[in-house]
Amino acid sequence: MAIPYKNSRTLCFFLILSFGLCLVITSAELERFEHPTKEDGSLSFLVLGDWGRRGAFNQSQVAFQMGKVGEKLDIDFVVSTGDNFYDNGLASEHDTAFEESFTKIYTAKSLQKQWYSVLGNHDYRGDAEAQLSPLLRKIDSRWTCLRSFIVNTELAEIFFVDTSPLVNKYFTNTEDHTYDWRGITSRKDYIATLLKDVELALKKSSAKWKIVVGHHAIRSVGHHGDTEELIKQLLPILQANDVDFYMNGHDHCLEHISDIESPIQFLTSGAGSKAWRGDIKGLNKEGLNFFYDGQGFMSVQLNPTDAEIAFYDVFGKVLHRSHSSKQLHPSI
Numbered sequence: 001m002a003i004p005y006k007n008s009r010t011l012c013f014f015l016i017l018s019f020g021l022c023l024v025i026t027s028a029e030l031e032r033f034e035h036p037t038k039e040d041g042s043l044s045f046l047v048l049g050d051w052g053r054r055g056a057f058n059q060s061q062v063a064f065q066m067g068k069v070g071e072k073l074d075i076d077f078v079v080s081t082g083d084n085f086y087d088n089g090l091a092s093e094h095d096t097a098f099e100e101s102f103t104k105i106y107t108a109k110s111l112q113k114q115w116y117s118v119l120g121n122h123d124y125r126g127d128a129e130a131q132l133s134p135l136l137r138k139i140d141s142r143w144t145c146l147r148s149f150i151v152n153t154e155l156a157e158i159f160f161v162d163t164s165p166l167v168n169k170y171f172t173n174t175e176d177h178t179y180d181w182r183g184i185t186s187r188k189d190y191i192a193t194l195l196k197d198v199e200l201a202l203k204k205s206s207a208k209w210k211i212v213v214g215h216h217a218i219r220s221v222g223h224h225g226d227t228e229e230l231i232k233q234l235l236p237i238l239q240a241n242d243v244d245f246y247m248n249g250h251d252h253c254l255e256h257i258s259d260i261e262s263p264i265q266f267l268t269s270g271a272g273s274k275a276w277r278g279d280i281k282g283l284n285k286e287g288l289n290f291f292y293d294g295q296g297f298m299s300v301q302l303n304p305t306d307a308e309i310a311f312y313d314v315f316g317k318v319l320h321r322s323h324s325s326k327q328l329h330p331s332i
């Protein structure tokens with residue numbers, strides 16, 4: 001069960017009453033969802049990106065394998081890295097693509113968990129606000145999609161960041177597509193507030209594992225390559241705040257790259273349906289551990305000391321595993 005709550009206003013009143021410090025808070029806090037860990041304190045989830053094609057391009061095969069792996073790992077939820085519906089997001093909250101590409105595809109019992117999703121650039125090409133609509137949650141209660149938000153599990157805190165507005169290309173007049181920027185009246189203010197909110201939330205977090213999820217890659221050797229805007233604006237915030245993993249989609253592949261300046265691991269899971277075979281830029285191969293240009297998904301298993309990441313292909317075969325561990329600090 002996910003329980004959303006907004007506490008910024010309450011906090012503000014509290015501060016006015018007690019200290020008169022309300023001015024200190026200049027931006028609203030990101031919406032939070034509390035998600036319990038398993039009884040033994042561990043957590044596991046699947047990560048999928050770039051998927052909604054009414055089952056085509058192996059979407060259904062990937063979904064089937066997710067169901068099997070999801071059951072084996074007893075997953076707590078699923079993370080979607082965006083580009084949820086192709087080609088142009090949802091046309092409205094009544095668009096049947098929602099059921100045809102989501103509800104009727106991810107039918108396995110183990111996948112009947114909360115799905116935490118961000119928007120990708122293709123989602124912004126349609127009615128972006130439709131995907132945020134509470135109506136979708138009535139149609140399929142698993143669906144939880146916001147622009148930016150936090151899932152707190154005690155063991156891990158997951159920060160979902162709306163990366164599309166940061167990418168300059170979508171705002172130039174040479175861009176062929178149109179985007180639904182209705183919710184973003186001033187791009188400059190939106191980005192400034194977003195980065196500040198993420199930074200504050202990361203600073204405040206005492207979670208053992210800090211995970212950031214966005215649609216666009218910070219680092220990628222695939223078709224789109226590195227996202228310079230994120231390297232400049234988002235990465236320094238993650239590096240300064242002990243983030244363990246950055247997870248994204250956008251490039252239709254699976255990959256694992258290690259940051260050379262920090263312990264951050266860059267994990268791309270954007271292979272939920274149409275893959276881009278052989279489409280490899282690979283200009284900057286620094287820190288590259290693994291790259292696969294076919295379809296598949298990723299799993300994450302966490303406990304207080306260890307993290308295990310695995311990538312799977314369309315047959316459910318494990319292609320790559322990565323293990324991270326942390327010293328358990330003695331409690332005082």
Ligand SMILES: *[C@@H]1O[C@H](CO)[C@@H](O)[C@H](O)[C@H]1NC(C)=O
Pocket residue numbers: 057058274275294295314
């Ligand atoms: C589905 O996956 C198989 C195995 O990776 C691949 O050979 C095939 O081309 C894929 N089909 C499509 C339509 O992408």
